Amino acid sequence: MYELIRRLFPLCRSITGDGVRETLRIIGEQIPLDVHEVASGTKVFDWIVPREWNIRDAYIKDAQGNRVVDFRANNLHVVSYSSPVQKTMRLVDLQPHLHSLPDQPDLIPYKTSYYDEAWGFCLSHRQRQGLSDAAYDVVIDSTLSDGSRTYGECLLPGAADDEVLIYTHTCHPSLANDNLAGIAVCVFLARLLASAKRRYSYRFVFAPGTIGSLVWLSRNQHRLSRIRHGLVAVLLGDSGSMRYKQSRRGDAEIDRAMLHALKHSGVPYQLEAFSPYGYDERQFGSPGFDLPVGRLSRSPNGGYPEYHTSADNLAFVRPESLAGSLSVCADVMEILENNGRFLNTSPFGEPQLGRRGLYRTTGGGPAPEREMALLWTLNLSDGAHTLLDIAERAGVDFRLIRRTTEELTGAGLLKSA
Ligand code: ZN
Numbered sequence: 059m060y061e062l063i064r065r066l067f068p069l070c071r072s073i074t075g076d077g078v079r080e081t082l083r084i085i086g087e088q089i090p091l092d093v094h095e096v097a098s099g100t101k102v103f104d105w106i107v108p109r110e111w112n113i114r115d116a117y118i119k120d121a122q123g124n125r126v127v128d129f130r131a132n133n134l135h136v137v138s139y140s141s142p143v144q145k146t147m148r149l150v151d152l153q154p155h156l157h158s159l160p161d162q163p164d165l166i167p168y169k170t171s172y173y174d175e176a177w178g179f180c181l182s183h184r185q186r187q188g189l190s191d192a193a194y195d196v197v198i199d200s201t202l203s204d205g206s207r208t209y210g211e212c213l214l215p216g217a218a219d220d221e222v223l224i225y226t227h228t229c230h231p232s233l234a235n236d237n238l239a240g241i242a243v244c245v246f247l248a249r250l251l252a253s254a255k256r257r258y259s260y261r262f263v264f265a266p267g268t269i270g271s272l273v274w275l276s277r278n279q280h281r282l283s284r285i286r287h288g289l290v291a292v293l294l295g296d297s298g299s300m301r302y303k304q305s306r307r308g309d310a311e312i313d314r315a316m317l318h319a320l321k322h323s324g325v326p327y328q329l330e331a332f333s334p335y336g337y338d339e340r341q342f343g344s345p346g347f348d349l350p351v352g353r354l355s356r357s358p359n360g361g362y363p364e365y366h367t368s369a370d371n372l373a374f375v376r377p378e379s380l381a382g383s384l385s386v387c388a389d390v391m392e393i394l395e396n397n398g399r400f401l402n403t404s405p406f407g408e409p410q411l412g413r414r415g416l417y418r419t420t421g422g423g424p425a426p427e428r429e430m431a432l433l434w435t436l437n438l439s440d441g442a443h444t445l446l447d448i449a450e451r452a453g454v455d456f457r458l459i460r461r462t463t464e465e466l467t468g469a470g471l472l473k474s475a
Contacts, residue, residue: 059242059380062088063295066238067372070133073172073229073266074098074110074207081228082210085241085264089248092213094277095206102276105269108172110205111139118152118179119195126189127181129198133231134368136198138170140177143198149191158183159367166368168233172269175202182368209265209274212248216256221281222394223288223351224248225274225338229266234375235356236365239295242380247291247387257395258286271338275347287312287394288351290339294383295375296364298357299326306332306343310350311394314446319389322455325382330358354387393456397446399475400439400463409436414469427454431462439463441475 066084071077082093100107116129116136129136137157155178157169163183171178177198209228224247226240241264248262263274275282288305289312300320304313308331320327334340336359342351356379357365364370402409411417417429425433434452435445445463449456466472 059246059384060375060377062242062245063234063238063375064372066241067232067234068133070113070231071229071237072111072138072170072231073269074108074205075112077231078208078228078266081241082208082264085210085245088245089212089252089262091210091264093208093210095208096273096277097206098204100273102269102272105272107207107269107273108139109202110207111200111202113140113198113200116140116179116198116200117195119197121192126194127179127185132166132368134166134168134180134233136200137176137178137180138168138231139172139202140198140200141175141202142200143177143196145196146193147196148193149189152194152196155179156181156186158186162363162367162369168230168366168368168370207266207269207273209263209270211264212262214248214251214256214260216259218257219259219284220286221259221261221284222391223261223263223285223342223349225263225265225271225288225290225342225351226292227267227270227337228264229270233366233370234372235293235295235370236359237292239375239380239383240292243294243383243387244291246384247391250384250388251391267337268341271341275341282347282349285349285351287315288342288349289387289390290337290342290351290353291355291383291387292337292353293355293357293359295380296356296362297376297379298362299328300383300386301328301330301355301358303330303336303339303353303355303358304332305339305350305352306348307350308332310352311397311446312350312352312390314450315390315393315397316352316354318446318449318456319386319393323386323389354383356383393446396456396460397444399441399444400435400467400472401441401475402436402439402471403473404471405440408433409471414471416465416469428458428462430454431458432466435459435462435466436471439466439472439475
């Protein structure tokens with residue numbers, strides 16, 4: 059995952075353009091990916107797909123010909139979606155187009171101007187204060203033209219048409235945690251699931267924030283009823299604790315499965331109620347859709363000082379954090395895949411487990427966790443309770459209940475409901 063992030067880091071992504079296409083091409087080397095293009099000007103609910111933005115170069119050059127601010131050194135230096143510029147300007151006239159962070163004077167901020175035509179440069183506050191009041195050559199060699207908006211989709215068909223939707227955004231330039239960590243975890247989750255037996259079909263969507271989920275929703279309205287569970291997976295590489303934001307419903311199966319997986323993961327986690335702010339969960343959770351889509355992250359958007367700055371770099375993302383995030387995602391998918399209902403074939407009184415070698419034959423003392431799991435599974439396998447219901451009620455890990463159902467099924471005491 060870290061290697062993939064390292065490879066994708068230099069690309070200048072935005073909500074449209076060649077940086078996104080190159081990102082999707084590299085993802086497509088790892089997993090099967092269908093790439094879709096949606097024309098600029100396409101109406102999407104209350105929005106319009108914007109013109110395509112591409113950039114080749116940008117700089118602020120002093121009278122001696124030095125590039126004092128250089129897009130080639132760091133693509134955060136240009137406000138994303140800046141319209142083209144070529145002029146000589148005095149510093150006083152350039153100032154309204156400069157962005158810096160006085161409170162974090164060594165960091166370059168990440169800024170965008172998607173939906174109104176503007177241009178600008180981002181630089182560290184320290185560098186800004188060092189600029190002399192001279193004339194500068196200001197160049198942004200960009201184009202804003204009718205083109206398209208690109209997104210990628212990886213579908214892993216399962217035994218059923220019912221789908222699990224996993225969404226991550228792909229629209230940030232050289233920022234490591236905010237967009238690349240989510241991309242890397244999703245790619246490797248898809249690789250894990252690709253080689254597993256699947257009940258559900260899994261649809262991974264790699265698309266820009268906001269306009270990407272809106273486009274996807276508008277093009278897939280006919281199959282939204284198939285989405286049983288969904289997850290927006292973002293910001294998964296920093297050293298903060300895991301954080302799950304519930305779906306709008308709050309009690310969807312994904313919400314319960316995620317809480318269970320986190321509770322039994324042994325790592326610290328936080329739970330956050332739904333709010334109509336954040337990443338693409340707000341589109342999936344808009345009232346017209348109200349899909350069961352939660353969001354898994356580590357430190358939340360805006361919740362860490364490196365957020366949307368040049369400090370969200372390759373050093374900020376940790377391989378072990380990526381691995382922990384992937385592990386939680388895999389645990390959740392295992393719960394969703396196996397969360398069936400069973401029927402106790404011997405429901406009149408307790409079946410005699412000792413005779414079948416399932417229970418210790420010497421009595422006395424408290425029952426070990428495994429035996430409690432057997433008893434709970436038999437008791438609640440009435441066709442109404444799911445395995446997750448049973449695991450929660452018994453207060454044990456879902457995986458133990460799952461193993462228990464296999465043992466009991468093998469002994470003829472359970473059957474699928
Ligand atoms: Zn962001």
